[in-house]
Each structure stands twice: as C-alpha cells, then as structure tokens.
Amino acid sequence: MCRLALKTASEPFSPFTVLQAMEAMQEGYDGSGLGLLLRGLQFTDYSYKPGDPVFSGIAHTEDALFRLHAFMQNRGFGLKYDHEYEVNFSKIEAKDRHKYILRVYNKPVAWANLSEEEVEYQMMLIRLALRKDGDDHGGDLTVFSFWPDVAMIKEVGWPLGVGEALGLDSHRIKSRICMAQGRQNTNWGINLYACHPFFIQGIATMTNGENTAFIPIKDWLTGKGFPAYVGYQSDSEVFAHILHYVVKQLKLPLEAYKHIITPLKSEELKVHPQGDFLLGLRDACRRLIIDGPNAVIGTLPDETCLLVMDAKKMRPATIGGKPGEWAIASEMCGVDAMIPDRDQSLDFQPMRQHTVIVPPDRQEFKIWSQFDQFHLPQAA
Amino acid sequence: MVSIRSIPSTPSSLTPGDLPWIIEHREDRCTLCGRCTAVCPVYAIKLTYMRQRMPRLVLTSNERGSAFRTFVGIRQKTEIANKCIGCGTCAMVCPNSAIRPVANPMADRFRFQSTVGGEPVKRGGRRNDPAPGLLDKIIFNRISMLTDPALDAGRHEFFLNTLLGRVLSPEEYIRRKMAGEWIPPVREIFPFIIGSMSFGALSPNMWLGLLQGVAYCNEVLGIPVVMATGEGGCPPWVLKSPFLKYIILQIASGYFGWDEIIRAIPDMQCDPAAIEIKYGQGAKPGDGGLLMWFKVSKLIARLRGVPEGVDLPSPPVHQTLYSIEESVMKMIQTMSMAWNFRVPVYPKISGSNSAKSVLNNLVRNPYASGLLIDGIDGGTGAAYNVSMDTMGHPIASNVRDCYLDLCAQGKQNEIPIFAAGGVGKTGNVTQNGMALIMLGASGVHMGKYMMQAAAGCLGSEQNRCNVCNIGICPKGITSQNPKLYRRLDPDQVAQRVVDTFMAIRTEMKKIMAPLGRSQSLPIGMSDAIGISDESAANRLNIKYVC
Numbered sequence: 001m002c003r004l005a006l007k008t009a010s011e012p013f014s015p016f017t018v019l020q021a022m023e024a025m026q027e028g029y030d031g032s033g034l035g036l037l038l039r040g041l042q043f044t045d046y047s048y049k050p051g052d053p054v055f056s057g058i059a060h061t062e063d064a065l066f067r068l069h070a071f072m073q074n075r076g077f078g079l080k081y082d083h084e085y086e087v088n089f090s091k092i093e094a095k096d097r098h099k100y101i102l103r104v105y106n107k108p109v110a111w112a113n114l115s116e117e118e119v120e121y122q123m124m125l126i127r128l129a130l131r132k133d134g135d136d137h138g139g140d141l142t143v144f145s146f147w148p149d150v151a152m153i154k155e156v157g158w159p160l161g162v163g164e165a166l167g168l169d170s171h172r173i174k175s176r177i178c179m180a181q182g183r184q185n186t187n188w189g190i191n192l193y194a195c196h197p198f199f200i201q202g203i204a205t206m207t208n209g210e211n212t213a214f215i216p217i218k219d220w221l222t223g224k225g226f227p228a229y230v231g232y233q234s235d236s237e238v239f240a241h242i243l244h245y246v247v248k249q250l251k252l253p254l255e256a257y258k259h260i261i262t263p264l265k266s267e268e269l270k271v272h273p274q275g276d277f278l279l280g281l282r283d284a285c286r287r288l289i290i291d292g293p294n295a296v297i298g299t300l301p302d303e304t305c306l307l308v309m310d311a312k313k314m315r316p317a318t319i320g321g322k323p324g325e326w327a328i329a330s331e332m333c334g335v336d337a338m339i340p341d342r343d344q345s346l347d348f349q350p351m352r353q354h355t356v357i358v359p360p361d362r363q364e365f366k367i368w369s370q371f372d373q374f375h376l377p378q379a380a
Numbered sequence: 381m382v383s384i385r386s387i388p389s390t391p392s393s394l395t396p397g398d399l400p401w402i403i404e405h406r407e408d409r410c411t412l413c414g415r416c417t418a419v420c421p422v423y424a425i426k427l428t429y430m431r432q433r434m435p436r437l438v439l440t441s442n443e444r445g446s447a448f449r450t451f452v453g454i455r456q457k458t459e460i461a462n463k464c465i466g467c468g469t470c471a472m473v474c475p476n477s478a479i480r481p482v483a484n485p486m487a488d489r490f491r492f493q494s495t496v497g498g499e500p501v502k503r504g505g506r507r508n509d510p511a512p513g514l515l516d517k518i519i520f521n522r523i524s525m526l527t528d529p530a531l532d533a534g535r536h537e538f539f540l541n542t543l544l545g546r547v548l549s550p551e552e553y554i555r556r557k558m559a560g561e562w563i564p565p566v567r568e569i570f571p572f573i574i575g576s577m578s579f580g581a582l583s584p585n586m587w588l589g590l591l592q593g594v595a596y597c598n599e600v601l602g603i604p605v606v607m608a609t610g611e612g613g614c615p616p617w618v619l620k621s622p623f624l625k626y627i628i629l630q631i632a633s634g635y636f637g638w639d640e641i642i643r644a645i646p647d648m649q650c651d652p653a654a655i656e657i658k659y660g661q662g663a664k665p666g667d668g669g670l671l672m673w674f675k676v677s678k679l680i681a682r683l684r685g686v687p688e689g690v691d692l693p694s695p696p697v698h699q700t701l702y703s704i705e706e707s708v709m710k711m712i713q714t715m716s717m718a719w720n721f722r723v724p725v726y727p728k729i730s731g732s733n734s735a736k737s738v739l740n741n742l743v744r745n746p747y748a749s750g751l752l753i754d755g756i757d758g759g760t761g762a763a764y765n766v767s768m769d770t771m772g773h774p775i776a777s778n779v780r781d782c783y784l785d786l787c788a789q790g791k792q793n794e795i796p797i798f799a800a801g802g803v804g805k806t807g808n809v810t811q812n813g814m815a816l817i818m819l820g821a822s823g824v825h826m827g828k829y830m831m832q833a834a835a836g837c838l839g840s841e842q843n844r845c846n847v848c849n850i851g852i853c854p855k856g857i858t859s860q861n862p863k864l865y866r867r868l869d870p871d872q873v874a875q876r877v878v879d880t881f882m883a884i885r886t887e888m889k890k891i892m893a894p895l896g897r898s899q900s901l902p903i904g905m906s907d908a909i910g911i912s913d914e915s916a917a918n919r920l921n922i923k924y925v926c
C-alpha cells in the first residue's frame with residue numbers, strides 16, 4: 001500500500017522532515033521506494049531565480065549525462081546551477097545510478113518571444129524528448145520533470161534510507177511544498193516511472209489505492225493525441241493527467257476536477273444549482289470517471305494544494321496544521337509527525353463529496369463540497 | 381422380394397425415424413383424450429384407427445386362426461409439412477406423460493427433402509448452432525479484492541447505466557454550452573435493452589406484457605430499461621402514452637407504421653427513447669423484414685396502412701440508399717428533425733467486415749447518436765434457413781474492432797456502440813453482455829433471450845420450434861391468432877420481465893464488485909477479461925488465460 005505525505009509551508013523546510021513523518025506511517029508500506037516532489041525551491045549554496053526551468057532525473061551512465069548536456073546546449077539552454085547531491089552510493093539498492101541530476105537552466109533566448117503557454121508547451125516537449133532519448137538508449141536516462149521551481153527524486157528503497165543516501169539530511173535543499181510517497185505499484189512491476197508523484201506541466205498528483213478504471217481512462221487520454229499523455233507505467237498516473245486536462249486543456253476551475261473524476265448521481269445533479277451543466281460535463285467526460293478507493297493529493301504551479309476523495313470515501317486522508325503551514329497525509333499519524341504543534345481538533349477528514357484546497361497564501365484551507373455551487377467563468 | 385410398386389415409396393417418402401424430432405408415445409399410458417393432437421401447431425400427430433392381429437390357437441375348423449382388435453392410437457405424420465418441430469406442446473398438455481418429442485440422435489433425412497415444392501426452408505427463431513458461443517468462454521479475471529478495500533455487491537451503490545446518444549467531446553461541449561448552441565440528446569438507460577421485435581411479429585399480449593414489465597422496471601424499481609420496436613410501428617395508444625419514453629421506435633426499409641407515428645407526433649406526451657434506423661439485421665443480412673400474411677391481422681393492417689392478410693416484405697435496402705453517406709445523412713437528419721433534435725437517432729446494421737466504414741461515417745455525422753451492430757447469432761421472425769445459419773459476422777470481434785478504431789481516434793465516448801446477436805443464447809445473459817461491454821460495447825440488445833425468459837419461448841439452437849414465421853406459435857408469443865395468443869397472460873410476461881431485469885442487475889454487481897468497479901459501467905475495460913482460446917485472445921486483443 002502507498003503512504004502519502006504532503007507538507008506546504010510559507011517558510012521553506014527540508015524534505016527530510018517529511019521523510020521522518022513517513023517513518024511514522026511505516027506499517028503501511030513495503031518500503032519499495034520513495035517519490036519526492038519539491039516545489040518553491042531554496043538552495044543553501046545558490047540563489048534560485050523564479051522562472052528558470054529545473055531539470056530532475058537520473059543519469060545511469062556517463063554517456064547519458066553527456067547526451068543530456070549536449071541536448072540542452074544545442075537547444076540554447078545555459079546551465080546555471082548543477083546541484084551536487086552528497087550521495088552515498090553504498091546505501092542505494094540499485095547499482096546502475098551514475099548521477100542524480102538537479103540542474104537549473106537559463107531559458108533559450110529564442111523563447112523570449114513565446115507566450116507563456118508556448119513556453120510551457122516547449123518545456124514539456126523537452127522533457128518528453130529527453131525521456132525518449134533515455135528510452136532509446138536502454139533506459140540510461142530517467143527524466144522526472146523539467147519545470148520552473150520543481151525538483152523531483154524517485155528511488156527504490158526505504159524513504160528515510162533513500163533520503164540519507166542522497167544526503168537530504170544535510171538540509172541543503174529546502175522547499176515550500178514537499179510531496180512524498182512510499183511506493184507500491186499496484187498494477188505493474190517496479191519501474192521508477194511508475195512511482196508517484198506524477199508530473200505533467202507543473203501539475204503533480206499522488207494517490208493511494210488502485211484505480212480499477214485505469215485502462216478505459218488511459219485509452220481515452222491516449223486517444224486525445226496530446227504528446228504528454230503517455231507513459232502510464234502506473235494506474236495512478238492518469239490522476240495527474242486528468243487534473244492537467246481539466247485545468248490546462250478545458251481551463252475549468254479546480255473544483256471541476258472532482259465533478260469529472262467522481263461525478264454526482266443523476267438524481268443529485270437534478271437538484272444541483274449547476275446540474276444542467278454538470279450533467280452534460282459528466283457525460284462528456286464519462287471516460288475519466290475513476291473507480292476504486294483513492295485519495296488524490298495534488299499541487300499546482302501556483303503552489304495551491306488539493307486533496308480529493310473517491311466517490312465512496314473508501315480511503316483515509318487527513319489535513320491539519322496552522323496558518324502558514326499545512327500537512328496532508330494518508331494517515332493521521334503522518335500529520336502529527338509533520339506538524340506536531342497544531343490544534344488537532346481542527347484537523348479535517350474529507351468525506352466523499354469534498355475537495356480540500358489550500359490556496360497559495362496558506363492562511364486557511366477551504367473545504368468545498370461537490371453539492372455546492374462553484375464559480376464557472378465561461379460556461380455557467 | 382415384393383414388387384416395387386406395392387411399396388409406397390417416393391423420393392420424399394420419410395418414416396418417423398427420418399425426421400428431426402421423433403414422437404415417443406406410450407400407448408399403455410394414453411387415455412386417448414386427444415389433447416395432444418388438438419394442440420399440435422403443425423398437426424404432426426394424428427389419432428387414428430389401427431388394427432392389431434390377435435393370433436389364437438384354433439381347435440375347431442369353423443373358426444379362423446387369428447382375430448383382430450381395432451383400437452385408437454396416436455401416430456406421427458411423416459409428410460414434410462407436418463414434420464414434428466419438437467415444440468413439446470403435446471407433452472405439456474398430456475395429463476399422463478404419455479407423449480414427448482425426442483431429438484433424432486442421427487442425422488435426419490428430412491433435411492434433404494425439405495425443399496419439396498421448390499422453396500428453400502424458411503423459419504423463424506435463431507441460428508441453429510448449439511455450440512456454446514465465444515462470449516460464454518470469456519471470464520473476468522482482474523480480481524481486486526485484496527489490493528484494496530473490497531466492494532460489496534449487496535451493500536455498496538453501483539452505477540450500472542449507460543448512455544444512448546451522441547456525446548460531445550468535453551471541449552466541444554463546453555464551447556457549445558457557452559455559446560448556447562444545440563447539445564445532442566443523450567439518454568441514460570440500462571445497458572441491457574430489449575431488442576427490436578415488431579408489433580406484427582409479436583402478439584399483442586406479448587407486446588403488452590413486455591411494455592408493462594418495462595414500465596414497472598422504470599417506475600417502481602428505478603431500472604431504466606428501454607425496449608425497441610421492430611419495423612411496423614407501435615400501437616396508437618402507446619404512442620400517445622407516457623410510456624413512449626421507454627420505447628425505441630424503429631424505421632426500416634418498408635417504413636411500415638410510420639404514417640401512424642408521424643400523425644401521432646402532435647399528440648405525444650413525451651419523446652420516444654430513440655429512433656433506430658434499421659439498415660440490416662444480424663440474422664438475415666441483405667434481407668428486409670418479412671411479415672407473412674398469416675400475421676397481418678386487422679390491427680396490424682391498420683397500423684401498417686395495408687390490406688389485411690397480405691405478405692408484407694420490406695425491401696432489402698432502403699429505397700433512398702444510394703451511398704452510406706447520403707442515406708445516413710438524409711435519414712438521420714430527417715428523423716432528428718421530426719422531433720426537433722430532441723431524440724437520439726442511430727442506425728442498426730448487420731455485423732460485417734465493413735462495419736467500420738459505417739462507423740467512421742457516423743463519427744463525422746454530427747447527428748448520429750450511436751451504432752447498433754447485430755451479429756450472426758441474432759434472431760428473427762422469418763428468414764431463409766441459409767441466411768440465418770450462414771450469413772453475417774459474429775458480434776465479439778466486430779464490436780472489438782469498431783471500439784479499438786474509435787479509441788485510435790479518441791472518439792470512443794462520442795459514438796456509443798451497441799451490440800446484439802446471441803446475447804444470452806446459452807442463458808448466460810449477464811456474462812455475455814458484460815463481456816461485450818468490456819470489449820467496448822456501451823450496451824447490448826437482447827431479443828430471443830427476452831422471449832425465452834419472459835414468455836417461455838420454446839425455440840432452441842437445436843432447431844426446436846422456430847415456427848415464429850407462420851403465425852402458429854404454440855406459446856402465443858409470435859402469433860396474431862387470438863386463440864393462440866390468449867395462452868399468454870401479459871401480467872405473467874410482465875412479471876418475468878421484471879424478474880429478468882432484477883436478476884441481471886444483481887449479476888452485474890456480482891461481476892463488477894470483484895473487479896473493483898462501481899462508479900461507472902466498465903466499457904472497454906479489456907484488462908479485466910481473459911479467454912482460454914489463444915487465437916481468440918489475440919484477435920480480440922485480450923489476455924489469454926489458462
């Protein structure tokens with residue numbers, strides 16, 4: 001089973017503290033791996049300029065590292081910072097890791113005239129091209145993300161052990177958001193790409209539980225022909241892609257995500273203030289209805305965090321914290337470990353109709369019920 | 381050896397042992413009540429006087445050596461027209477279990493003589509292929525009971541319905557909603573649909589029973605079952621009733637019944653569930669409908685706007701049909717317009733290698749609401765043997781190909797594919813239907829299964845009964861003869877319709893719960909199914925399991 005932990009705070013913190021929280025939930029996972037996503041980066045030895053794209057991945061050979069370098073150079077990216085993890089390779093289970101990469105680049109000059117949307121599209125294509133390059137070379141380059149202000153690490157092993165092996169305990173990297181997951185892949189064999197969180201154009205999600213509607217959803221997303229709707233080494237990857245589809249392609253507000261993955265029943269929609277629109281939306285997005293017990297935790301480029309429950313509330317998840325600092329975890333003890341000094345009575349466990357949203361100001365979290373109206377700028 | 385002439389032998393002379401069904405009659409039990417002979421739909425048996433010699437030992441010379449007893453007994457006729465059809469009605473009425481039909485275990489000789497008179501064999505019913513279908517071999521093997529909190533078929537809530545109608549892509553939906561443009565009509569229905577059987581083919585009691593059952597399912601049980609009429613319209617009282625919303629009206633090449641329907645439009649209280657345009661049928665591809673004169677009663681004649689007692693063949697093709705594009709465009713648009721674009725309109729075609737080209741045409745027609753493909757195992761009221769047994773395409777691979785084709789275009793949610801033809805042929809109706817759904821169908825139509833389950837149709841793939849075409853249905857299901865259809869109590873049919881759908885609903889949950897599915901119908905969930913036939917697995921692009 002997977003265990004999830006997310007912490008978001010106005011003051012950057014070390015991801016190691018989140019890994020310690022994962023330890024509190026250790027009965028629940030098999031230690032088959034760790035996935036980390038950091039957003040809102042701060043380095044002790046480098047002053048990061050917001051907007052610069054950050055590449056995260058693993059080069060398994062020197063050749064892969066060289067190709068990456070050449071690839072980026074050819075496309076006009078200037079290397080600004082190359083983070084050196086203090087790796088203790090003896091503590092890493094896998095033996096084919098050459099270098100854990102976290103590099104900050106300058107955008108190519110040629111991009112200066114592109115719109116924001118076009119830049120985002122180009123960054124995505126770069127990530128996909130590098131991933132394909134790795135795949136074409138026997139998987140010698142693993143690519144997690146290429147996006148401003150986001151760093152990702154995925155590795156096999158116990159989360160705390162992996163954190164120590166990568167030297168995260170020296171607290172040289174900090175971030176305002178940290179998503180962590182102790183992985184067990186429900187559908188497929190062990191593969192770094194199958195590890196949560198999943199990332200697409202700045203949007204990331206992680207999930208516990210199996211998504212039994214995976215194949216029909218995957219078939220539909222694949223049929224969209226969007227270049228980044230690929231991969232699907234894990235059934236949970238579609239949660240990230242659906243969120244991307246809702247927010248970036250359909251340009252609907254965040255609340256619509258819940259209505260698309262777990263729509264209300266027809267009887268419920270008949271009495272919903274936006275029932276007419278939502279009923280049609282449900283039909284149009286029918287192949288995106290998830291199934292299975294899932295709690296989806298996600299983050300967006302503007303540092304909004306969200307937690308969405310499955311339609312039957314079959315999975316646990318808790319949010320707790322205090323203004324400026326919030327934690328979401330699949331187990332209550334995870335929240336305790338991340339933010340011990342909070343008022344526990346204000347913790348909240350969302351029910352089947354809920355989406356919990358922590359806005360970027362982190363002053364309070366918003367509980368939105370699917371039965372309530374939400375703001376639909378274009379379509380209402 | 382006796383002279384040839386004294387043996388009554390023609391090329392077509394048959395004995396009971398040459399027929400497909402042999403009557404076993406026990407004289408020791410028979411009380412000669414005559415019920416069997418009175419009830420036999422084809423007059424296959426007769427009460428007849430017979431003489432039996434009683435040999436005796438003769439002691440005196442003025443007496444003869446033998447005496448004869450005269451008795452009345454039951455014998456099977458061997459004329460072609462009276463061959464026993466194995467319906468078993470005689471056994472049903474016999475108070476002493478003295479008579480029953482037995483399938484001839486040998487290859488009968490009848491089949492070589494069945495063309496006497498120059499007319500090939502016609503019949504109703506089904507394809508005579510008793511082998512278990514491919515669908516029966518599909519199992520559901522992606523069990524997720526241990527990986528997650530399990531679903532409980534009895535306790536949890538399940539969403540079993542499907543959509544009938546053109547669904548827009550999300551982008552287009554939002555755009556049109558914003559612009560206040562037309563959104564195509566979509567119906568939320570139960571995925572097991574009562575397939576098209578015409579009001580002429582079915583007796584009024586059968587039709588009424590089905591409709592009553594359907595209404596109960598919708599209004600009391602909350603199972604949104606719909607039923608399709610075949611060609612030939614719908615009784616006027618139904619057209620003007622609130623039950624019309626449970627009915628898919630079919631228009632076929634004969635356009636029978638459509639005068640009545642069009643005239644009723646201003647008086648309709650609600651819209652029909654959908655309009656089905658029949659271009660072809662699984663049981664007899666290339667043939668139009670055929671309602672034989674026996675069945676054209678006064679009411680049927682009125683509904684169809686024809687004289688009583690004449691054969692009503694529909695042309696094999698629509699007279700307007702010049703090309704798919706033209707025909708589909710014209711007819712779909714005309715029918716849509718008749719109800720002001722509020723009713724889904726979709727075509728029904730015979731299963732065929734060319735189904736994909738029709739489908740691709742529909743994808744580009746903004747008014748097309750779906751496609752119904754009827755496979756070779758579909759049934760019919762009347763057709764030539766050769767059409768029924770050998771023409772057509774099995775449904776499984778046809779649906780699968782079409783679904784995968786839609787997936788490749790990302791359109792699988794936009795045009796629902798419905799499958800028909802042999803669903804529940806061996807009784808496994810829910811399993812068959814769910815297998816087709818996981819192969820990519822949005823729902824299934826079932827006709828013969830409903831006749832068997834709801835009305836006790838006697839037909840079988842062993843060519844039992846199957847005389848639906850000549851108006852002598854022993855159960856009163858497919859006859860317009862009041863003497864026969866009064867045998868069928870509409871209330872009892874309705875009860876069985878309800879039983880059937882309740883059972884299907886439970887079985888659907890029993891299939892979906894272990895697969896971890898409850899939030900939506902698992903359309904195209906091909907990772908959940910497997911088959912122990914490697915070539916079928918490859919063909920269908922599903923898992924081979926052993």
Ligand code: SF4
Binds near residue numbers: 469
């Ligand atoms: S089985 Fe049917 S057809 Fe045959 S003798 Fe009996 S009633 Fe007649």
Ligand code: SF4
Binds near residue numbers: 839852856
């Ligand atoms: S019982 Fe009636 S409907 Fe069934 S096969 Fe016989 S004639 Fe046809």
